[in-house]
Amino acid sequence: MKQSIKLNHGQKAIPAIGLGVFKVEDGDTVIDAVVEAIRQGYRHIDTAAVYENEEGVGIGIRKGMEIANISRDDLFITSKLWNADQGYDAAIAAYEASLERLGLEQLDLYLIHWPVEDKIVDSWRALEQLYRDGRVGAVGVSNFQAHHLETLAANSELVPAVNQVERHPLLRQTDLSSYMSEHGIVPVAWAPLMQGGLFEEPTLVEIAKEVERSVAQVILRWHLQTGWVIIPKSVKSHRIEENFNLYDFELSDEQMNRIDALDQHKRVGPDPDDFDF
Template sequence: MNAVPTVTLNNGVQIPQLGFGVYQIEPAATVAATLVALETGYRHIDTAEMYGNEKEVGQAVRESGLAREDVFVTSKLNNGYHAHNDALKAFDRTLDDLRFDYLDLFLIHWPMPAVGDFVDTWRALEEIYRSGRVKAIGVSNFQPDHLRRLLAETEVAPAVNQIEIHPYFPQDELRAFDAGHRIATEAWSPIAQGKVLDDPTLTDIARRLNRTTAQVTLRWHLQRNDIVFPKSVTRSRVEENFALFDFELTEADMAAITALGRGDRTGPDPDTFNYLP
């Protein structure tokens, strides 16, 4: 089994740098896929109420035979529950669905600036954090202006900011802001939903290293110190995405991949996205 490095969050909590994402995995397939990931060696699972598969993630963790404390599980507050009391109830619902006594990391999924005051939502997460039922709290899809408000108006700094990052959208400015405020950066859509897999720069590096383009892309994320969680329901892909720790990219490789950035998002713009489920 490859040893997955950990990142120390700003409150001292250790999070595995490589995890398994369950976004867009149907509930009926989630238990089996998550069990494959845990059997492969993943010890970090990223889910959300919005994904509709929290119950299945909890079931897989229990069926795996692993101790609860050996699996780092993240979930996220759904967009319709930003009001303070709604956020508290949503967290309770997440714990109930997972059938856990505590959660490792809980995030505000989107800032939703036109829908409500995410600062008040954050204060609800601070309350949950102080209760001891979550080890760390953070945000997802927050821009620097959103983060500045939280840092200025609340007491607990976010431990994590989970944002879209891939070679076509490297997010260097936002990553630098996070790092400057001791906020760990997590990368969602790490291979741009497959759009980067045929890129000539990546395929050339992959051919030279006898690796797949996905492995090269995920290794790029790891060497940039991003926390990343690829998703697949295919055992061979799950195993392939885990085989990242016996090779390295050169500085020239890293620079060439970062230079592919062209501002291409695969998901919504957090400044304008206000979707209510």
């Protein structure tokens, strides 16, 4: 199973496991989490302007590189364009502001965070320009439904490298996943553990016992075996380690099918088609 996935454009493959920092407090909390993740072998860090922790993430990246004795080229860093900054000129400025807060010269991936209907095309044009100018490694989107992706396809020749969406066993995103596969868009799962809402689910508890792993590891391994990139969030060292140790066991087809059967099309986050911006 691949530990990184090649993108349809861009300078680097995306590591299949990353650290998410949604709602992680800026300062020591996020700094320590990023440092610990890099120390343990993570090479993919995912943040966003609206998380208000890019400055701490940047400090954590620099400290982590020093501790792990690695270079910036060894890491894959993602951030996202917030809704209030969408539109061509605003998006360009927002990207530069994210770089300044992070203390980086370039991001490996920059995403439109949510589809703001009347600004999708202009925002995407800005990201295209950043990519063409060599200012960003790759560009993509987040929380886009198939019809949003169709809007981009009708107005651009550059296909998003990734689409980062809510995804977990209760929300398999089967149709969207098929669309992305057909168009070469790498799927990235946020809330891959359903924000902890699945840890007592009987089927998952049973499978965890069968493979002698935690429920979290079973869920995350399920994502990887279905071809999804994951960005689980944690600030605890043992959880960061647990979420990364997924390559020394495998779920059987029968176990995968049992997890697939849990799908209820249930979200814990906003519906992209009904989100009050």
